[in-house]
Amino acid sequence: MTWLRALMEVARSGLTIERTRLEPLIALRAAAGLAIVIGLSLWLSSPASAASAAFGAFSAGAATFQRSWRPRKVLALAAGAGLALSTFLGYIAAAHLVAFLLLLAAWAFFAGVAWAAGPTAGIVATTTVGIMLVTVTLPSSIGQAWEHAAVIAFGGVVQATLILLVPIRRWGAHRDALADALAAVADYARRLRHDSTARFDPEPMMTARDAAAVTPLQARRRPAALHGPRGLAERIRPVLASLADPAVGAPAEGPERDRARELLAAAAEVLDAAARSIRRGAPAEVPALAIEALRAGAGNEDEVLKGPARAAAARLVDLLGEVVETTECGDTRAAYAPAPGKPGASTLLRPTMLRMVPAVLRSMRRELVPDSPVLRHAVRLAVVASLGYLLGTVLPLGHGYWVPITSVMVLRPDFHQTYARAVARFVGTLIGVGLATGVVQLVGPGPYLSGGLAVCSAALLYLLMHTGYAVSQAFVAAYVVFLLDMGGEGWHQTVPDRVLLTLLGGALAMLAYMIFPAWETPRLLDRIADWLAASGRYAAAVVAAYADPADRHRAEVRRALLASRAAEAAWDEAFDRARREPVKHRGLSRAAAEDAREALKSLGRAAMLLEAHLPAQGARPVPGAERFAEALRADITQAAREVRRRQTPSWDRIEEALATWKSAGDSPAPVVRRGADLVLRALKELTTAIDTSPLEREVASVRQDRQVRADREEGAQGGQDGASAQPPRKAI
Incomplete structure (x- = not known):
C-alpha cells in the first residue's frame, strides 16, 4: 500500500462511526458516580478540587468500559489508585523542569511497556500519563497535592462502590462471550451443509476461554450455565467437520450426504437455542423438529450413515444432548464453591491483581528486546511526552500541556491506529470544543451548571464510547471545556489554544511513528x-x-x-x-x-x-x-x-x-x-x-486468466456450432 492510499484509509477509518449495541444503564451508572463526586466536591471544597475529583471519577468510569474479564469495580479502584499516584508524583517534581521531564519520560516509558500485559493495562497506564500532565497545574502546595491525589482516588472508590451496590446484568459480558462461541459453532454447522471444507474462525472460542478464566472469588458466584457449554462446543466442532468432510465422513452425494445435512441443520438449531438460553439466563427452548432429526435413526439399524460418518453422527447426538441438559437449568447458581487456590478441575483460574504483578513484570521483561513493537512504542511514548511538554512550555499559547496529552493518547503500538486516532482526535476535538464553547458563551453557566453539563457530556461519552474514536473525542473535548469553565478558566483561555495544540500533538505523534516505526x-x-x-x-x-x-x-x-x-x-x-x-x-x-x-x-x-x-x-x-x-x-x-x-x-x-x-x-x-x-x-x-516469487506468481496468474478466457470462448463457439461441433481444445 502506498503512503497516499494508507493515509486515505487512515482518515476513513478514523472518522468511521460504527453501529454497536449500547449499554445505557451502565453508562448512566458511571455518569451518576461522576455527578456524585463533582457535587460533593463543590459542596465541601472548591471548584479546583472538584476538577481533580472529576478527573479521577471520569477516568475510573472510562476504565470500566475497557474489555476485561475482571470485576469492573477492581478496574475502577486500580485506575483511581494509578491516577492518584501519578498526580502526586507529578506535583512533587513539577517545580523543577528537568526533574519533571525525567519523571514524565520514565512514567511514559513504563506506560508503554504496560502494553505487554494487554490493551486494557496499556490504555489505563497511558491515561495516568495524561492526568499527570493536567493535574500538576492545579495544586500550590504539597498539602494540596495530597488533597488532590486523595480526591482523585476517591473518584475511583465512588465508581467501584456504585458497581458493587447497583449491579447491572451480572456476568453479562461472560454470558455474551459464551453465547457468541456457541453461535459461531452453529453458524459453522450451517456453512458445512453447503461447503464441506468451510473455515472456522477460532476467535469466538478464544474469547470464551478468556472469559471462562475467573478469580477464586468469581468462581464461587459464577452461574451454573457458564460452566460446561464451552467445553462441549470445543468437542462438537471437530465432530461437525468430520461428519461433513467427504474424505472421512459422509460421501459428497447420495442419501448419506442428505442425512449429514439434516444432522448439521439440527445441530445448528440446538446450538442456537443454547446460545439464546445462556445470553438471556433462561431455560433452553430447542425446536421439536431438531430433536426429531437427531433422534431419527440414532442407535438403530435404520441409520443410513456408515463407517466413520456413522460414528461421528452418534458422537454428535450425544454431545448435543449434553448441551441441552447443561442449558435447560437456565440461571441456576453453581452448586460447588471451590476454595481459593483450589479450583475445580473444570475451572480456569485467573490470578488476583496482586498475584498477577510478577507475571506482568515477566511479560514486560520479555519485551525488552530491540525488535519488540512494545519496546519501540514505549520509547516513542517517552520521547514524545517529553518533547511535547517542552514544546507546549516554549509556545506562547498557554495550556501547553495539550500537546503532550494529545500525543500520548494518540500513540499506539501500530501504524494504523496511531494515524487514525490522530485524525479522529483532531476532528472530534474541533467539533466538541466548538459546540461546548457555543453553549458557554450563550448560557454563561456557573460552577454547578458547568459541572452538570460536564456530567452530561461524560454520560454521552460512556454511552457512545464504542461507536468511534471521533465521536468519543467530541464528548471528551466538551467535557473538558465545561470542567475548565467550572474551575473558573474562561473559554477564551482554552478553546483556540486547545484546537491548535491538539493539532500539533497529533502531528508530533504521527511524525514520531514515521521516524521510529515498528512495521509489522x-x-x-x-x-x-x-x-x-x-x-x-x-x-x-x-x-x-x-x-x-x-x-x-x-x-x-x-x-x-x-x-x-x-x-x-x-x-x-x-x-x-x-x-x-x-x-x-x-x-x-x-x-x-x-x-x-x-x-x-x-x-x-x-x-x-x-x-x-x-x-x-x-x-x-x-x-x-x-x-x-x-x-x-x-x-x-x-x-x-x-x-x-x-x-x-x-x-x-x-x-x-x-x-x-x-x-x-x-x-x-x-x-x-x-x-x-x-x-x-x-x-x-x-x-x-x-x-x-511475486513475478512468477503474477505471470502464472495472467496465464491462468488467459487459459480460462480461451476455454470459455471455445466452449461458446462449440455451443453455436451445434452437436456436430468438435469438443473445445485447450489453448497453447
Missing part, C-alpha cells in the same frame, strides 16, 4: 514460522495419540490446539496490520502470504479431522503412527527455521514415513491414512506459496 510487514515470515511450528505440534500430538491412546496425549493435544490458535490469532492480527502499512515485504508478496495462510489453515483442519476420531483410552494402537508423528515433529522444527531464514522448506522425513506406513502389511484405518495425506498436502501447499 517485515515480521510476517516470522509469524508464518510461529504458526507453522504451533500447527505442526498440534498435528503431531494428534497423530501420537493414535499411537498411544492415553489421557496424557489428549492433554497434549489440547495444549497444542490452544497454542495453534494463539499463533493463528497473532498471524491474523499481524497480517491485518501489515496490509494497512505503506511498506512492502521484499521476500513475501500479499498473494503469497494469503496462500500461506490458506495452507496453514488446511494443516490445522487436517489435524482437527484426525482429532474428531481419536481412539478411546485402552484402544489398540495404530501401527506406524508414532514414526509419522516423530517425522512430523522433526520436519516442522526444521521448516520453521528455514522459513525464518527465507529458505524453502522440505518434507522428506514425512514423505518417507507416510510411504512406509502405507506399504506396511498392517495398514492404518482409512480415517488416519486420509488425515495423514491431508497433512502432507497442506505442507506442500505451504512450500509452493512461500517458494513462488
Whole structure:
C-alpha cells in the first residue's frame, strides 16, 4: 500500500462511526458516580478540587468500559489508585523542569511497556500519563497535592462502590462471550451443509476461554450455565467437520450426504437455542423438529450413515444432548464453591491483581528486546511526552500541556491506529470544543451548571464510547471545556489554544511513528514460522495419540490446539496490520502470504479431522503412527527455521514415513491414512506459496486468466456450432 492510499484509509477509518449495541444503564451508572463526586466536591471544597475529583471519577468510569474479564469495580479502584499516584508524583517534581521531564519520560516509558500485559493495562497506564500532565497545574502546595491525589482516588472508590451496590446484568459480558462461541459453532454447522471444507474462525472460542478464566472469588458466584457449554462446543466442532468432510465422513452425494445435512441443520438449531438460553439466563427452548432429526435413526439399524460418518453422527447426538441438559437449568447458581487456590478441575483460574504483578513484570521483561513493537512504542511514548511538554512550555499559547496529552493518547503500538486516532482526535476535538464553547458563551453557566453539563457530556461519552474514536473525542473535548469553565478558566483561555495544540500533538505523534516505526510487514515470515511450528505440534500430538491412546496425549493435544490458535490469532492480527502499512515485504508478496495462510489453515483442519476420531483410552494402537508423528515433529522444527531464514522448506522425513506406513502389511484405518495425506498436502501447499516469487506468481496468474478466457470462448463457439461441433481444445 502506498503512503497516499494508507493515509486515505487512515482518515476513513478514523472518522468511521460504527453501529454497536449500547449499554445505557451502565453508562448512566458511571455518569451518576461522576455527578456524585463533582457535587460533593463543590459542596465541601472548591471548584479546583472538584476538577481533580472529576478527573479521577471520569477516568475510573472510562476504565470500566475497557474489555476485561475482571470485576469492573477492581478496574475502577486500580485506575483511581494509578491516577492518584501519578498526580502526586507529578506535583512533587513539577517545580523543577528537568526533574519533571525525567519523571514524565520514565512514567511514559513504563506506560508503554504496560502494553505487554494487554490493551486494557496499556490504555489505563497511558491515561495516568495524561492526568499527570493536567493535574500538576492545579495544586500550590504539597498539602494540596495530597488533597488532590486523595480526591482523585476517591473518584475511583465512588465508581467501584456504585458497581458493587447497583449491579447491572451480572456476568453479562461472560454470558455474551459464551453465547457468541456457541453461535459461531452453529453458524459453522450451517456453512458445512453447503461447503464441506468451510473455515472456522477460532476467535469466538478464544474469547470464551478468556472469559471462562475467573478469580477464586468469581468462581464461587459464577452461574451454573457458564460452566460446561464451552467445553462441549470445543468437542462438537471437530465432530461437525468430520461428519461433513467427504474424505472421512459422509460421501459428497447420495442419501448419506442428505442425512449429514439434516444432522448439521439440527445441530445448528440446538446450538442456537443454547446460545439464546445462556445470553438471556433462561431455560433452553430447542425446536421439536431438531430433536426429531437427531433422534431419527440414532442407535438403530435404520441409520443410513456408515463407517466413520456413522460414528461421528452418534458422537454428535450425544454431545448435543449434553448441551441441552447443561442449558435447560437456565440461571441456576453453581452448586460447588471451590476454595481459593483450589479450583475445580473444570475451572480456569485467573490470578488476583496482586498475584498477577510478577507475571506482568515477566511479560514486560520479555519485551525488552530491540525488535519488540512494545519496546519501540514505549520509547516513542517517552520521547514524545517529553518533547511535547517542552514544546507546549516554549509556545506562547498557554495550556501547553495539550500537546503532550494529545500525543500520548494518540500513540499506539501500530501504524494504523496511531494515524487514525490522530485524525479522529483532531476532528472530534474541533467539533466538541466548538459546540461546548457555543453553549458557554450563550448560557454563561456557573460552577454547578458547568459541572452538570460536564456530567452530561461524560454520560454521552460512556454511552457512545464504542461507536468511534471521533465521536468519543467530541464528548471528551466538551467535557473538558465545561470542567475548565467550572474551575473558573474562561473559554477564551482554552478553546483556540486547545484546537491548535491538539493539532500539533497529533502531528508530533504521527511524525514520531514515521521516524521510529515498528512495521509489522517485515515480521510476517516470522509469524508464518510461529504458526507453522504451533500447527505442526498440534498435528503431531494428534497423530501420537493414535499411537498411544492415553489421557496424557489428549492433554497434549489440547495444549497444542490452544497454542495453534494463539499463533493463528497473532498471524491474523499481524497480517491485518501489515496490509494497512505503506511498506512492502521484499521476500513475501500479499498473494503469497494469503496462500500461506490458506495452507496453514488446511494443516490445522487436517489435524482437527484426525482429532474428531481419536481412539478411546485402552484402544489398540495404530501401527506406524508414532514414526509419522516423530517425522512430523522433526520436519516442522526444521521448516520453521528455514522459513525464518527465507529458505524453502522440505518434507522428506514425512514423505518417507507416510510411504512406509502405507506399504506396511498392517495398514492404518482409512480415517488416519486420509488425515495423514491431508497433512502432507497442506505442507506442500505451504512450500509452493512461500517458494513462488511475486513475478512468477503474477505471470502464472495472467496465464491462468488467459487459459480460462480461451476455454470459455471455445466452449461458446462449440455451443453455436451445434452437436456436430468438435469438443473445445485447450489453448497453447
